[in-house]
Amino acid sequence: MVAVQLGRSEFHHEQVDAHRAGTVASVHSWELVTAVDGPGTRLTYFLSGCLLRCQYCHNPDTWKMRDGALTPIDDVLARIRRYRGVFTATGGGLTLSGGEPLMQPAFVARVFAECHELGVHTTLDTSGYLGTSASDELLDHTDLVLLDVKSGLPDTYREVTGRELAPTIAFGDRLCARGTNVWVRLVLVPGLTDAVENVDAVAEIVARWPNVSRVEVLPFHQMGEDKWDRLAIPYPLHGVQPPDAALQDRVREQFRARGLTTF
Numbered sequence: 001m002v003a004v005q006l007g008r009s010e011f012h013h014e015q016v017d018a019h020r021a022g023t024v025a026s027v028h029s030w031e032l033v034t035a036v037d038g039p040g041t042r043l044t045y046f047l048s049g050c051l052l053r054c055q056y057c058h059n060p061d062t063w064k065m066r067d068g069a070l071t072p073i074d075d076v077l078a079r080i081r082r083y084r085g086v087f088t089a090t091g092g093g094l095t096l097s098g099g100e101p102l103m104q105p106a107f108v109a110r111v112f113a114e115c116h117e118l119g120v121h122t123t124l125d126t127s128g129y130l131g132t133s134a135s136d137e138l139l140d141h142t143d144l145v146l147l148d149v150k151s152g153l154p155d156t157y158r159e160v161t162g163r164e165l166a167p168t169i170a171f172g173d174r175l176c177a178r179g180t181n182v183w184v185r186l187v188l189v190p191g192l193t194d195a196v197e198n199v200d201a202v203a204e205i206v207a208r209w210p211n212v213s214r215v216e217v218l219p220f221h222q223m224g225e226d227k228w229d230r231l232a233i234p235y236p237l238h239g240v241q242p243p244d245a246a247l248q249d250r251v252r253e254q255f256r257a258r259g260l261t262t263f
Helices: 008-021 073-082 084-090 105-118 136-140 154-161 166-178 196-207 225-230 245-256
Strands: 024-034 041-047 069-072 093-097 121-126 144-148 181-188 212-219
Touching: 008 024, 008 105, 024 073, 041 073, 041 084, 069 073, 073 084, 073 105, 093 105, 105 121, 105 136, 144 166, 166 181, 166 196, 181 196, 181 245, 196 245, 212 245
Parallel strands: 041 093, 093 121, 121 144, 144 181, 181 212
Antiparallel strands: 024 041, 024 069
């Protein structure tokens, strides 16, 4: 996209302009998966950049936008077109995840608009912390939001992520007002997010959003620890065991008691 003869400063300015226009994105990776990241078979792009520092993050290598591969939107759209038949056959589509995709909202908006032109289902996987970055136009072309409500108590949310809970709730309220289909996700970490009062607080928040069609309780796992070690970042959950079946059942029942379809 940039001529070879451009100087370093010119190249930098063109990069910034392209990011702002949404014609390129910083991409960590992509994969084609079934039964996760939304309905059907999904082409999931993991975009680089995130402001949260979740203790259980299994992709800390997505935190910095500069660490991703600069990828033209045309390359992404070409791959989407390649898999249209798969999407049609399985009821799948495109999912933009991260990192945090709303770090690059212009790109998300462009890709989702193109997907709707192609008849491809779109899913946004987000914490909601940067929900104000999502324009109405972006959300007009968003069929499903996977909203990570990481904790229900502000102090616990801050402990888990290093950030505040309120922006996620505000984004959830906005999606509710729009009637956008939402799947809520909670990562269940023993000793961190599993307290009865914390789960009850999440359930209370989610129960006021009738547009939430399901809640997914995701058991914590240790598969990301090696990445933390490779990046020389102290891993705060070393030695923490995944939640057992009894704990998972208890937490799911707390959501079901509020009338929420829970998996």
